[in-house]
Amino acid sequence: MHPGLKTVIELQQLDAQIAEFSAQIELLPQEVQSLETQLHEFIHAHEERKQRLAKNQKERKESEAEIQTIRARITKHKDQLYEVKTNEQYKAMLKEIEGEEAKVRAFEDRILEKMLEAEDLEEHIRDAAARLDSEKARVAAEVQKLQALRQEDVEKRNELQVRRDADAASIEPQLLSLYERLRRGKRGLAVAEVRDGMCTACNVMLRPQLFNEIRANESVVTCEQCGRILHFTEPPTDAPEAAGDQLASS
Ligand SMILES: [Zn+2]
Structure with missing residues (x-):
């Protein structure tokens, strides 16, 4: 076979292999980015749940304080019942007390809702906290593996490039x-x-x-x-x- 012809056939094979390695090498930063995004989203969701739980606990305490304030007002109104002079005043006072008691029930309902929400959040937070370290380790290991693969690809591509350069130098x-x-x-x-x-x-x-x-x-x-x-x-x-x-x- 004509030596130049033999060489261009080989050049074409080498160039195809070099292009394949280059494509893999170029893809790597994207793969690392995607892994890091996964971890970031995991941590972000975890932090967000912790914030929601803190807010939930604050709102529960506020509702409890509200109930205490209203109960104090109800006690005061009940004492005032003995001091009213007319039937109308008595009825108005009873109505006032009923209104306050309805407010207490509404706050109690909200507290119950918050407690259910807190249970759910706490469960998720415990679960994520237990997984966080292993998630970090997993992503770090995968990134390291990808970088090692990239290094291998770069070395293989360099070897091919050396052969390619030698071939290119050998023909007319x-x-x-x-x-x-x-x-x-x-x-x-x-x-x-x-x-x-x-x-x-x-x-x-x-x-x-x-x-x-x-x-x-x-x-x-x-x-x-x-x-x-x-x-x-x-x-x-x-x-x-x-x-x-x-x-x-x-
Ligand atoms: Zn043709």
């Missing part, structure tokens, strides 16, 4: 610039295989004379349709004909 500058130009223009596919007399990149049928030239793999030939560098690989020996023969004989 003209062939290298043709390869580079095609690689940029044809989305990474500068070299295409010929199969069944066709260019596998653009599916155009090659002229027999051109096909014979490519089949020899002894010169750099480009596709007349898409411009890619063409090469030929002998099809595997256990081709469909062999399978067909077997079917026919059985």
Whole structure:
């Protein structure tokens, strides 16, 4: 095989591998970010519940204080009942007491509601507090694992890059610039295989004379349709004909 042709085939394989590693390497900061966001949200939800619980307890204390104040007023009104002079005053005072007692019941209902809410919050807070350290450890371990993987990818990519640079330096500058130009223009596919007399990149049928030239793999030939560098690989020996023969004989 033409040495330059052999090299551009290898260059294309190396470039594809390098691009794959680069894509993985570039994806990593995003993955780390997403893990850190998970942890941040977990901590944020935990802190928010603690704040809600503190507020809940404050509101319960306020309601309890309100009840005490109202009860003191009720006691005072009940004492005043003995001092009223008229029936109307007596009735008005009773109504006043009823109103105050309704307020007490309303505050008692609110306290009950707050107690139920507090139970729920306390349960969540206990659960999150128990998980917080393990969540932090999990995220730290995953971030570390990702960074180690990234380091591996960077090293592998560097090794490939060294081989790539050596290959690029070993071929004629003209062939290298043709390869580079095609690689940029044809989305990474500068070299295409010929199969069944066709260019596998653009599916155009090659002229027999051109096909014979490519089949020899002894010169750099480009596709007349898409411009890619063409090469030929002998099809595997256990081709469909062999399978067909077997079917026919059985
Ligand atoms: Zn083509």
